Amino acid sequence: MHYNHTIVLVGPMGAGKSTIGRLLATELGLNFFDSDREIEARCGANIPWIFDKEGEEGFRKRETQTIAELLEAPDNIVMATGGGAILKPENRDIIGKYSTVIYLHTTVAQQLQRTAKDKNRPLLQTENPEAVLKALFEVRDPLYREAADIIVNTDRQSPKSVVRTIMKKLNSL
Numbered sequence: 001m002h003y004n005h006t007i008v009l010v011g012p013m014g015a016g017k018s019t020i021g022r023l024l025a026t027e028l029g030l031n032f033f034d035s036d037r038e039i040e041a042r043c044g045a046n047i048p049w050i051f052d053k054e055g056e057e058g059f060r061k062r063e064t065q066t067i068a069e070l071l072e073a074p075d076n077i078v079m080a081t082g083g084g085a086i087l088k089p090e091n092r093d094i095i096g097k098y099s100t101v102i103y104l105h106t107t108v109a110q111q112l113q114r115t116a117k118d119k120n121r122p123l124l125q126t127e128n129p130e131a132v133l134k135a136l137f138e139v140r141d142p143l144y145r146e147a148a149d150i151i152v153n154t155d156r157q158s159p160k161s162v163v164r165t166i167m168k169k170l171n172s173l
């Protein structure tokens with residue numbers, strides 16, 4: 001196996017980073033971290049509260065600090081990142097330095113379905129979440145692609161099957 005054994009999952013909201021990251025970590029025998037949950041744990045508040053009190057910029061600062069802390073620790077891990085983590089050059093640098101990067105790709109229609117019930121994503125608490133998801137995709141898709149060592153579509157595959165696809169692709173890196 002010739003890849004960096006710390007794995008970071010990137011991609012948009014609802015692509016399945018948290019779900020698949022957890023399964024992949026079990027498969028690889030590594031600890032799993034979700035940067036969104038780690039930010040909440042360190043702050044003692046949920047993401048909507050952080051956006052409300054500190055703005056998106058406040059959240060992004062916490063995100064950069066948390067991602068760096070997790071990746072600079074000595075152990076190999078699997079980490080799911082928030083959908084916007086790819087925006088900051090310093091996040092891209094540290095992710096590229098310490099990990100094999102997997103872009104979980106999906107359609108906006110799937111994202112809408114998968115995120116419909118969850119109120120924990122402040123950017124989607126709007127009249128037209130579809131328009132927001134499309135606009136975010138335009139900006140972020142090239143950044144996810146640029147960062148990725150592996151790209152996997154999660155559209156028509158179960159989480160288990162996505163993990164099998166990832167394992168095959170990792171083993172041929």
Ligand SMILES: Nc1ncnc2c1ncn2[C@@H]1O[C@H](COP(=O)(O)OP(=O)(O)OP(=O)(O)O)[C@@H](O)[C@H]1O
Pocket residue numbers: 011012013014015016017018019020036080081082083114115121154155157158159162
């Ligand atoms: N391959 C899949 N097939 C069907 N449903 C899926 C798949 N992957 C994830 N889901 C479902 O979609 C929802 C969102 O998935 P998840 O929370 O893992 O996305 P995420 O990429 O971590 O999103 P965010 O960036 O907002 O944290 C969950 O309810 C999950 O069960």
Ligand SMILES: O=C(O)C1=C[C@@H](O)[C@@H](O)[C@H](O)C1
Pocket residue numbers: 012013036047081082083084085120121122123
């Ligand atoms: O796409 C985004 O910018 C976000 C995605 C979520 O994972 C969270 O990190 C937060 O809701 C912001």
Ligand SMILES: [Mg+2]
Pocket residue numbers: 017018019034036080081082
């Ligand atoms: Mg997630």
